[in-house]
Amino acid sequence: MASILAEEKMVFGVAGRLVGFSELRSWFAPYHGLWTAVHEVMTKKRAWADCPLSSIDAGEVAELLRGWSGTTKRLQRELADSGPAARVLHVLNQDVADLTVQLPLIEVLCNPALRPRHW
Numbered sequence: 001m002a003s004i005l006a007e008e009k010m011v012f013g014v015a016g017r018l019v020g021f022s023e024l025r026s027w028f029a030p031y032h033g034l035w036t037a038v039h040e041v042m043t044k045k046r047a048w049a050d051c052p053l054s055s056i057d058a059g060e061v062a063e064l065l066r067g068w069s070g071t072t073k074r075l076q077r078e079l080a081d082s083g084p085a086a087r088v089l090h091v092l093n094q095d096v097a098d099l100t101v102q103l104p105l106i107e108v109l110c111n112p113a114l115r116p117r118h119w
Contacts, residue, residue, distance in 0.1 A: 030078040034085055037071050038092055040064075045095070058107040065103060068096045 044064060048056055072093045079085045108114075 030075055030082075031085060033071065034075055034079065034089055034092070037068060037075070038088065041068060041092060041095055045099075053109055056106065056110045058103075058110040061099070061106055061110075062103060065096060065100050068092075069100065072096055 048061075072089065075089055076093070079089055
């Protein structure tokens, strides 16, 4: 950002009004993180619902849940007083919590040792 402002000053004699762009980007970052997480969770849940149970990788599910859990905790701190975004975050957090409760069942049913005998 600083290099762009320096080039504008060199070419035009004055720096542009993009000085506030970095502040705007830092203000918007938690909202972008929220919608990215919502998209990831919804996409993965839909993919898992549409595929055979035996093809779900329980390790991947566990890893994604750990990441989403950390993301929702971080976003709760950043978006605590944000009104509608906080409500969306609450629903996202509930989805992640529900999947976390179901993780042991997913791990058992998707265990490769069960596949030849039971699937």
